[in-house]
Amino acid sequence: MLHPFHPMQKLAEQLLQQAEEAFAELPDQAGVVHGRRRITQGARGRRTSLFPSRKNGITIALESQVEVSHCLLLEQNKHVIGYRCQPLEIPYAPGRCYYPDFLARTQDGRWRVSEIKPDKKQLDAENQQRFETVSTLLAHCGFEFCLVDENDLPRGTHLDNLYWLYCRSATRSWAAQEIELAQLLLSNHSHPTTFGEAQSQFIREGLPPSLVEYLLFHGQLAANFDRLIQLGTPVWSVA
Template sequence: MMYLNSMQQALRSALLQQAEEAFSEKPDLAGVVHGRRRITQGARGKRTALFPSRKNDLTVALESQIEAAFCLLLERDPEVTGYRCQSLEIELGLGESYISDFLFQTRAGSWEVKEIKPSRAHLNDDTRVRLAKVNALLTQSGFGFSVGDLTNMPGPIELENLFALYQRSSIRPWSHQECDLALAQLHKLPQPRMLGAWYVHLHDAGLSPLLADHLLFHGLATANLKRALRLDMQVGVPV
């Protein structure tokens, strides 16, 4: 860890405390965690969302559909151990503050903050200056920071497929043993194979067909997800 002066140490301590509080916060009666800024669902003029996170074992409140898409990427990323939304607040001076879109922790133990915008190319000057200030403060405090937009997201068809695979397969957690058994069974089949044949084969082997969706969502099996999901689509498993 780089040398931190007293102000940087104070900010880092405050951010770590906020992160700990965010990850220990209990969901409300609806099972939703809202973060430091409560997001009202169905607010006029906003496309808010609720995302049921299997990785977090709770539902997160989101300000936009783009954020919901980013949740899918966090769910797929094996290096991300957990994430929260609207969880860090940083004072920028002159009465201005910043609240993070996403905070997530990696397997290596690092903390990463992600800001999600529709387009980085069309940010106004004030927003660029503000985000540069946020970046400097977070970097000095040992937190990673980056800005993502639609160019970092899957295309419409792939995104629709990922949502479908996630919704179908996230009815319960799947153990590593179940995934390994499913992959072992699928390796017995000629490759590539039709998705419908995978469902039948897993069922006949005494395993849930939904394991195929789980493997595809997490990239443990392969398919061209830029085309619509169909039972006759070609799927495969790594050699």
């Protein structure tokens, strides 16, 4: 255990306080939560965006379209209970601070820091050294660090399907009884049904058809995401 006055212990306390403050921050009048490094929407040369997070109950300002893909994976991840963008200011060298892209809080109480880059293999020597230093500092402070690039994220048709399913299924809250009944109905099929047939079955049982989208997005139903999901797309239960 580090001494209470050890510099690393002080940094750990500062980061934990920043993390708690980030999750306690209230949205502005537009319903958007900004991080410690404010992202200006519509800035020239940047593909900024606003992401309506169902899991967080807020809209998050993002710096790139690649970050949208990461948000979708965080929304899917059942172990993640919440996340924020640009949440921390990490001093890693004299006069130098680093602002990571994401901070996620997991069900078991861990903090996970993520940095999103187009290609990890194309990082210059300065960035490689910076991320190695930051990773070591965070590990000593009890935070995980992960460097993510486009190869780790859904792209193309897979991304289009995920975003469509998310937008369709995030319009309401789902009761546990609804989800359990839907899973029971689909588990009775000995072979794959189709997207449209599953919707029709839900309607007959008094369930909203968009519950199919919810189950697909959260991995409780499976389909081939490399092709656009349509009414005739085969879907099947995940054991």
